[in-house]
Amino acid sequence: MTEIPAFKKNLPTQIAVLGGGSWATAIIKILSENNVKIKWWLRRKSDVDFIKKYNHNPSYLTDAPLNPRKVRAYHKMHDALNGVEYVILAVPAAFIPDALKNLNRNHFAGKKIVSAIKGMIPEENMLVTDWMEKVFGVPQNMLAAIAGPCHAEEVALEKQSYLTIASPNLQVAQDYANLMSCRYIQANPIGDLYGVEYCAVIKNIIAMACGITHGLGYGDNFQAVMVSNAMQEIKRFLDIVYPDPYRDLHSSGYLGDLLVTAYSQFSRNRTFGNMIGRGYSVKSAQIEMNMVAEGYYAVKSIHQVNKQYDVSMPIIDAVYNILYEKAIPANEIMTLRTFLK
Known part of the structure; x- marks a missing residue:
């Protein structure tokens, strides 16, 4: 050499x-x-x-x-x-x-x-x-x-x-x-390139869901249940789309990234969702933030991708319905509550 x-x-x-x-x-x-x-x-x-x-x-x-x-x-x-x-x-x-x-x-x-x-x-x-x-x-x-x-x-x-x-x-x-x-x-x-990427995409959508519920007045107890259910959604999705027997979703690149985005004051996706929950329109929230919340675009993409796989993802569906189908946030989250355990 x-x-x-x-x-x-x-x-x-x-x-x-x-x-x-x-x-x-x-x-x-x-x-x-x-x-x-x-x-x-x-x-x-x-x-x-x-x-x-x-x-x-x-x-x-x-x-x-x-x-x-x-x-x-x-x-x-x-x-x-x-x-x-x-x-x-x-x-x-x-x-x-x-x-x-x-x-x-x-x-x-x-x-x-x-x-x-x-x-x-x-x-x-x-x-x-x-x-x-x-x-x-x-x-x-x-x-x-x-x-x-x-x-x-x-x-x-x-x-x-x-x-x-x-x-x-x-x-x-x-x-x-x-x-x-x-x-x-x-x-x-x-x-695990694709597992990490998909998890990073989905956690932004979950952060929006957390923001929406916070804006509606839900507390930490409900958010904890939603985040734990969200991790199950991520696992179901990845196990179908990119299965990997060595993937550890509890590690910081997956669960850690989800937690910080769902809970942090610096999370723009959570902030965006909070504004939606408080009654802002999508356009108004985007203008006031002056920053891109990736979850807004991502939820439509994940929704489209999941049409092929039909994975049960009620949190993703709820955010999509609120942002793209003009569902009333309070009503949509009320329906989501019946899917969470």
Whole structure:
């Protein structure tokens, strides 16, 4: 085997991060703790100019400083993708097709693609990694996904957090886990890419259900019952769609991610649901939040996917009926109560 020259051994890992939101900003903060060079693509040129001048995101996690020696902002995605080893996708799932519409397979050839998106591609009803494989020909062994439990706001505060990096290629998962590990982050690799992705998608819908019931005046007792039933829904769904005898849904990448999203004050999906429960329309809630709640799009996709499998998912059905069938939240949750145990 050819010996790697000493001067090349400590070269920084080249990484592109696509997306300008809070989670993209948090990921950049984590990666910056290690030996990396980050090319950060943001949609708004004004944000790029601001970051170059002031070294922090003007719109999200505004108090989190960015290391100018390791992070460079770009407005042209082609430039951000040039010469990198990893591409981290942190654009909301609903906007991914538009964001990547001017790219082709060559832009992702030979690169490891890591989805930090906890949503599905609307209309296509596909996981982000499946979509990247279909549209851009990224092989499965070059795909990975990041799961929580980990809120961007706590990363900015450097609170101890844990991440799960999933990939069918455990070496890819381990290598990226090493890049995402630092003094306040512990990242662990696993092989269950699709189980982790589907769980991350569904837990956002469950968080919306928790928010809706909270907005209607239900208490912690009911929410605890609903979350425990939700874990059973997730298991039933995954056992049919992507069975894996080694999957442990009680681990932090699954149950932990569900719990933090269902209960945390930082959960945008719970916040969105709470507004719906209090009487906001979907449009009004979206305008007031000014952030994307992935669960809104995801519940329609999961509902469509489940038509093929017919898994019993009463919580998912209730959220879908409220958001897309204009069911009255109080009536729908009253019906849901009869399915919970």
